[in-house]
Amino acid sequence: AAGVIQSPRHLIKEKRETATLKCYPIPRHDTVYWYQQGPGQDPQFLISFYEKMQSDKGSIPDRFSAQQFSDYHSELNMSSLELGDSALYFCASSYPSGSSYNEQFFGPGTRLTVL
Amino acid sequence: DAKTTQPNSMESNEEEPVHLPCNHSTISGTDYIHWYRQLPSQGPEYVIHGLTSNVNNRMASLAIAEDRKSSTLILHRATLRDAAVYYCILRDGGSGGSNYKLTFGKGTLLTVNP
Numbered sequence: 001a002a003g004v005i006q007s008p009r010h011l012i013k014e015k016r017e018t019a020t021l022k023c024y025p026i027p028r029h030d031t032v033y034w035y036q037q038g039p040g041q042d043p044q045f046l047i048s049f050y051e052k053m054q055s056d057k058g059s060i061p062d063r064f065s066a067q068q069f070s071d072y073h074s075e076l077n078m079s080s081l082e083l084g085d086s087a088l089y090f091c092a093s094s095y096p097s098g099s100s101y102n103e104q105f106f107g108p109g110t111r112l113t114v115l
Numbered sequence: 116d117a118k119t120t121q122p123n124s125m126e127s128n129e130e131e132p133v134h135l136p137c138n139h140s141t142i143s144g145t146d147y148i149h150w151y152r153q154l155p156s157q158g159p160e161y162v163i164h165g166l167t168s169n170v171n172n173r174m175a176s177l178a179i180a181e182d183r184k185s186s187t188l189i190l191h192r193a194t195l196r197d198a199a200v201y202y203c204i205l206r207d208g209g210s211g212g213s214n215y216k217l218t219f220g221k222g223t224l225l226t227v228n229p
Contacts, residue, residue: 004158033216042202042219043159056216090158094215104217106158 002026004107006091012113013081021076021110025093031055032074033104034066037088049074081114088112119203124224127193135188135223137203142183147206150177150188151217152199159202159217162188198227 005024013019025032031050035043045058049068060066063081068074078085088111092104120138127133139148150162163170163177165186170177176189190197202222206215 031215035217035219042200042221043153043217045216045218048216058216092158092217102215103161103164104159104215106160109158 004091004093004105006089006107006110008110009108010111010113012115014115015081015083017081017114019078019081019112021078021089021091021112023074023076023091023093023107025072025074025091026095026105029093029095029105030072031094032068032072033092033094034060034074034076035090035092035106037090037109038084039087041087043090046076078112083114086112086114119205119220121201121203121221121223123221124226126226126228127190128228129195130192133190133193133197133225133227135190135201135203135225136185137187138185139203139205140184142205143207145207148177148179148183148186149204149206149217150175151202151204151219152197153202153222154196154199159219162201164206193225193227195227195229198225200224 007022033048034046037043046060047066048056052068063079066076088109090106090109092106094102094104147166149164151159152162153159163175165177178187200222202219
């Protein structure tokens with residue numbers, strides 16, 4: 001079965017540089033979530049999109065922005081990178097059917113290292 | 116989202132049952148109880164969810180206390196592949212489609228011994 005695709009899988013950037021992470025949800029899934037997991041930490045919700053509109057926002061720095069495109073893929077743009085942004089970034093997708101129990105399917109993650 | 120409390124770690128032997136507890140004393144009437152797990156170097160993976168009644172699926176069983184203030188995830192026969200961090204998460208079922216995020220707390224690290 002098709003899974004959530006994230007690219008790139010690994011990314012190395014210098015401080016103050018910009019990074020773009022991409023997420024391709026499972027076909028027919030129209031909701032995308034972004035999570036950040038720092039070293040030894042638990043995943044933390046960043047932002048979500050439903051039908052190309054931002055639906056919820058968590059502890060996402062102002063330096064980060066995201067959007068969902070017409071084909072439902074999503075991109076997380078990170079500017080002025082800091083050492084503390086080094087983390088695993090997970091994308092998840094789900095198909096909302098009007099209830100809150102739809103499971104989220106997670107991608108393999110993008111490991112971002114800021115030097 | 117209401118908070119959950121889980122033991123930091125648990126240990127099991129292969130092919131034995133495992134009972135992973137979760138306390139959620141401040142759960143509201145519309146909160147669903149979800150369990151996800153994260154295997155090493157992988158993204159989280161859905162395990163099971165429930166509201167009031169006990170639930171079974173191919174991966175596990177979920178036993179929910181009558182007062183809903185606690186629940187237990189049951190792995191009937193642990194395998195080495197079940198070694199992971201298990202997260203118990205409450206999701207508000209009354210907030211509509213815009214609030215389906217998962218709020219991960221400190222999960223339980225399950226070690227399975229061969």
